[in-house]
Amino acid sequence: MNFSNLNLTTQILSQLPAKLSVATEIQKLAIPEILAGKDVLALAQTGSGKTYAFALPLLQTISNSDMSDGEIKALVIVPTRELALQIAEAIELVSATVKVTVLCGGVDRAEQVKGLGERPQLVVATPGRLLDFLRQQQLSLHGVKQLVLDEADRLMDMGFWPDLESIVEFIPAERQTLLFSATLMPALNDKVAQLLSNPIKLTAQAANSVATNINESVYLVNKGDKAKALSALLKQHQWSQVLVFINGRDDADKLAKRLVKAGIHAAALHGDKEHQQRQQTLEAFKGDELQVLVTTDLLSRGIHIDALPVVINFALPMSAPVYVHRIGRTARAGDNGRAISLVCHGELDNLKAIEKLTGRGIKLEPLDGFEVTDKPASAVSKRPPRDKKANRRSQNKRSVKDFVSKR
Template sequence: MSFDNLTLNPKTVAAIPSQFDKPTEIQQAVIPTIIVGKDVLALAQTGSGKTLAFGLPLLNNINHDVNELQALVIVPTRELASQVAESLEPIATALNNNTITLTGGVNADDQHQQLLTKPQLAIATPGRLLAVIKSGELELAQCVSLVLDEADRLIDMGFWPDIQAITEALPAKRQSLLFSATLPPELVNQAETLLSNPEKITTHQENSVVETIEETLYLVNKGSKAQALIALLNQNQWPQVLVFIGAKDNADALTKRLNKAKISVSALHGNKSQEERAEALESFKNGETRVLIATDVMARGIHIDQLPVVINFELPSHSATYVHRVGRTARAGSAGCAISLVSHIENEYLNAIRTLTNKPLPLQSLEGFPVTDKPASESTVRKRPPKDKMANRRTAKKKSIKQFKSKPNSSK
């Protein structure tokens, strides 16, 4: 099938970059439905081509006689906003459609000047978008299409109150489109409040990992993970490696370990300035940096067409995050490798991932790294000392909440 068969007008088809010679499965499934104005709940794996799946019909349907915002794409992070904009702007320019990207970390005066050009399509993160709406800088009366990209992550990251405030400012009569790689129960509940008689479209098993990803899980001691990672990097000639880690501080510590081992590495996390984040990402994309260590929030917009391997230095506490992480490799039909370093203490997370993905994900031993840590069990959990029990009894006797002195919150 070609893009000509998807009810797109000839100008839109002509504007599609030449590297996209035929539509992906999700594009074939959703583009005709979006063009006719129906609401959609689409399950689309990372790397399946979902940006064009919603972007092409949105740009196709823009009315050039209306010089106001007509379509809005909301994404969870700045990096993903930049990625979506990078994919859609060449097509929008060819169609004479005016677009804008609204994110934090960017000069507000510059964005104000862009808003004066009356964009017809906006790609935005929730916080900055809501601020622009409240300031009255963005006219929403003609906005007839709303897209929530990576809707599951918008919920995970606590953006739903902002989403609700944004949707209340939009016209009641509009088209709403939700794209998500996973379908947690809370997303189903929120989708019911946002969508009107939607068409549910899925081109893969719910919560599944792309078939072309080879998943390998090594059981290692918790304290041996850094050395195990260094060994894997030295044994393999991967040109680019994306390493996922949970905490910002741990990302910096691991970066130092790899630097000492003479491995080209940088870190990407929320404590970095926008300029530092953009520099680290660009250095990784162009091959100057071999290894990028990233927290989950920062990795949302990382798009490398031929990224050969993703390594989970730590398993995520949310099982759906695993699907997103490994989906950074094997994009657009290519093959990829996902490696996880797992310690006994992460067994609960591993079982949740197995349940979600419906895969056995067996643990293997890593040569040179014998496991000496013991599995956690009830018999190995130490009983609390008597003084802790006494403290609990004293606490229980307190008559009023006023007797508790709260400690000031420490900034993270």
């Protein structure tokens, strides 16, 4: 279906890039419902076009309203600054008259105050910085008619929820609320009910599913061999771009340094980096100036990298939905992609959780040149049985002198 069949105005259609003529499944489903003013809970795989599924009807609704009052008409909340900047940029590409500004942490507040001074109609924000501005009475949301939560599961499931509850208090109850995500666990249903009013539930693909155009490989390796195995794969295949996910910020730095030492052009990106450094590193990676980017789950949500060929899980995430988001960085917008996971025996429970979430089995394969010698953890304790009587004797001692052997 073409965008021209979705009741979008000529003004909106004229701003679309030439390559955007045919709407994706989630765009076909969501745009008419949003234009009709309904609350929407939309579940769609990463890379399926969720941003324009909500952005285009937002822009049309704002354009049809009175924009001369200087009020913020729509608010988009996302979990990370990188995603906030990306979404704002995507919206500005198709916005002829609607002013957009970004409020996110790590960026100079004075610059953001200046952006608010230009009286934007649409704000894209992360929860912490937005709440900070609200508490300091530096912006008003009483004119907001549409609220969007992108990557909604993370906003509701992580530490963002208290901030989100506070933010909603500043927004009129009479509003349209849109929740978009690739995954949504049943445990979050109560929170969804607090935010939405008689929502339309839209599912472009099976919930928590992985795109069929991702070629997955899961290799069983020794825990201590993972860095060598990663280097071997990178040198063997010479992929132009590889996004490597790891669970710890310090571990990301250590792994990047190890790859550089092995002659691989790599860098680390995580939340402890300064904003400018994060932006420069991400832009270098997107611009093919950097082959390997080692990152935490900072980049697992929504970040778009054109034609990213490979994603590698150096360690499986502790949360199964995060796996779906991580490997969704490849095979976006209909492209093919590859996802590789290096798994040790200690991560097999994580793998089972991923299989349960996605509803499909994942085959464990050996990796050539890396024989597995580690053994699965045994439920039987290797420690000798405790001498309970000795423990009681120790507990009855009353001073250091009591522990001196008596002859």
